[in-house]
Amino acid sequence: xxxxxxxxxxxxxxxxxxxxxxxxxxxxxxxxxxxxxxxxxxxxxxxxxxxxxxxxxxxxxxxxxxxxxxxxxxxxxxxxxxxxxxxxxxxxxxxxxxxxxxxxxxxxxxxxxxxxxxxxxxxxxxxxxxxxxxxxxxxxxxxxxxxxxxxxxxxxxxxxxxxxxxxxxxxxxxxxxxxxxxxxxxxxxxxxxxxxxxxxxxxxxxxxxxxxxxxxxxxxxxxxxx
Numbered sequence: 001x002x003x004x005x006x007x008x009x010x011x012x013x014x015x016x017x018x019x020x021x022x023x024x025x026x027x028x029x030x031x032x033x034x035x036x037x038x039x040x041x042x043x044x045x046x047x048x049x050x051x052x053x054x055x056x057x058x059x060x061x062x063x064x065x066x067x068x069x070x071x072x073x074x075x076x077x078x079x080x081x082x083x084x085x086x087x088x089x090x091x092x093x094x095x096x097x098x099x100x101x102x103x104x105x106x107x108x109x110x111x112x113x114x115x116x117x118x119x120x121x122x123x124x125x126x127x128x129x130x131x132x133x134x135x136x137x138x139x140x141x142x143x144x145x146x147x148x149x150x151x152x153x154x155x156x157x158x159x160x161x162x163x164x165x166x167x168x169x170x171x172x173x174x175x176x177x178x179x180x181x182x183x184x185x186x187x188x189x190x191x192x193x194x195x196x197x198x199x200x201x202x203x204x205x206x207x208x209x210x211x212x213x214x215x216x217x218x219x220x221x222x223x224x225x226x
Contacts, residue, residue, distance in 0.1 A: 008116075009047075010120040010122075013050075014119050016043050016047040045066055048095070048127075049066050052099065052102055058101075058102055062095055062099065065092075068091040069095055072087040073092075075088075086141055089141070100124055100128070103120050104124060113215055113222060117215050117219065118212070118215050118216060121212045125204070128203060129175045130171070132178065132200040136173065136174060137167070139196070140170065140193075143190050143192065145190070146189055147173065148187055169186060172186070178203070180204065
C-alpha cells in the first residue's frame, strides 16, 4: 500500500484538520480571524494535494481544481463578488470528489490494513464534512434563506450572507449534521437543504459503521493473528 501514496500523508492531512479545529477558535475574536481561517484551509488544501502526488492520472486535474479554488477563494475574500464565491465552491467541490475517490480506492482495495489505512478512513470522514458544507454554501448562494438560525453576525452583501458567516456557520452545521449531534441552532429551511441534511446524516452513520468499523476490525484481526 505504501507505493500508492506518500508516506504519512494521511496523518499529515488528519493533523491539518485538527490543527484548524484547535487553533482557529483561539483566533476567533481577532480582527484577522477570517484571514487565518483562509490560511488554515489553504494548508488543508495543500495537504490534500500531497496525497494525489502518487496518482499522476488524477494529480493534474486535482492540481488545476486546487489552483482555481485557491485563486477564487482569495479573490472572494478581498472582493466579495457572487461569481467568485460560486466558482470557488465549485472547484473545491470537484477537488474534494477527486480526493475522496482517490483515498477510497487506496484504503478499500488493500489486503493488509495498517494504521495509515485507518488514518485514511478518518480523512474521508472529515472530508465528507467539508464536501457537504461546500454544497450547503452553494445552496445558500442560489437559494438565499435555505438555512435559518444563529449565523454569528450575518449581514447582506451582494445578495448573500457575509463570506465569514457562511464559511463558519455552514462548516459547523455540516459537522453537527454528519455526527448527528443536531443542536438545532441552525436548521435547514429549503427542500434541497433539508434532504441534503438527511443524506449527510445517513452518510456519516453508514461510513462509521461500514468503512471505519471495517478498517479497525481488520487491523485488530491482523494484529491478533501476527
